[in-house]
Amino acid sequence: MIKYFKFLAISAVLMSLPKEVYCAETDLSVPLKKVYMVLWDGCEEACRGFQDYLKTVRLPVEVSVRDAAKDKSKLRDFVKEVRETHPDLLVTWGTLATLEMLGSERDSLSDRYVRSVPAVFMVVSQPVESGLVSGLVTQGRNITGAVHLVPVSEQLQLARQFIAFKRLGIIYNSSETNSVVTVEQIKKIAPLMGFEVVDRPLPLKDGKPDASKIFDLTDELASQKADLIYLGTDAFMNEHRRMLSDAASAYGIPVLSASEGAVRSGDALFAFVHRYYNVGQLAGQKASKILWEGLSAYDIPIEPPQRPLFVVNMTAAEKLNLYPPFSLMTGADAVGIPRDKDDE
Structure with missing residues (x-):
């Protein structure tokens, strides 16, 4: 079995946006999956929890990270890039970034937002109340996620x-x-x-x-x-x-x-x-089910960590x-x- 470990931290300019890509240790016989990750203000504990979980899965995955650096105008460029690159999964951090990338359920058919890529969000405190989805267990969008807010x-x-x-x-x-x-x-x-x-x-x-x-x-x-x-x-x-x-x-x-x-x-x-790191780990679990188990995002409940x-x-x-x-x-x-x- 051919295995490799590769970690790339690439600072490049793509549409004037920062880029970081890594690949985890893996078996090359399994097709590579591509994840596009949108952050609002840098990679913090939830982001690290997500990335750490994918590394433990030991299946081939490339994560391209985009940081809006609290600049809402950058999110429109990220939407455009997702449409052009067609990743296997979109991951978003925070309510604002998630709504700007995916739109509310009411606006989900608008061409302004990403529509054709399954998505996992994290650190969205109130996905129903914010209009992102109609329910946590049953909803019609190709979205799932990990919430961090204790009621x-x-x-x-x-x-x-x-x-x-x-x-x-x-x-x-x-x-x-x-x-x-x-x-x-x-x-x-x-x-x-x-x-x-x-x-x-x-x-x-x-x-x-x-x-x-x-x-x-x-x-x-x-x-x-x-x-x-x-x-x-x-x-x-x-x-x-x-x-x-x-x-x-x-x-x-x-x-x-x-x-x-x-x-x-x-x-x-x-x-x-709920600790942010645990929220990121839970989001990683949900991403894994979509990428390698073939589940649809809308079949995976939106939920917080357990404790x-x-x-x-x-x-x-x-x-x-x-x-x-x-x-x-x-x-x-x-x-x-x-x-x-x-x-x-």
Whole structure:
């Protein structure tokens, strides 16, 4: 059996877009499959999880990676390239990139989007609510994927085991579909769980959300006696998560995050999440079923990984003098543990 290992990291210019291609160790007797992968902001944990999974399969695959670098205009060029190259599978990261590549279900027949290539998405928090598909199990598009968001109701129920909050504050980018959907969901949940919602959309400056207003809006939440702030999957707010957590900390308000990154590197207090790496691995499993098992994407359920994780930032807990109960710490991931002064 002829085997080879080949890894190429090629920086080239193709329609002014960066390119990276790799091939995994494999048996040459199996036909090579080509995957076109679209990222929004570089290759992070989900991307690495996906690529690592395909390498473990040890079947011939070439993954061409395109990074939009948070530039929405590049996605139109990626659509054109997919049409020209006809890969065996399209993989997308994030709600915005996925909708720009595939369109919503309502627009799926438009020539503006990729139609003829099966697709797997990852890190799309709410594929039904965003209009991408009509259902997670049964839907008519040649799309499947791995979602990363623990249902908001479950996040808030866990938060109640930690903090007896009565007013939940939210600062969000109203131009992001996910953010608006999340706020609407929370407002429906609030009366059932017995809390109030104080939400503030970011004002726009030159058509874009103005990050400089985050502190002022946090001040408004504090004046309205918000006792917990929720940071959803809002891409803009996550980009400025440190600004939010610093402002919240100044008022002694804890931050619950929908993603682990804000806890690990943004000083949010806690999160109940699916790890991005596991989301990428699950997307890799689904890709494998399409590429080598012959399944159609629409026959593969859209789902999250099985086990969510409680993540808590102990430095933030110390600043707020607010520590989770032992019942939540069993199996939890405690990060940012302060160093003992005697050890310094």
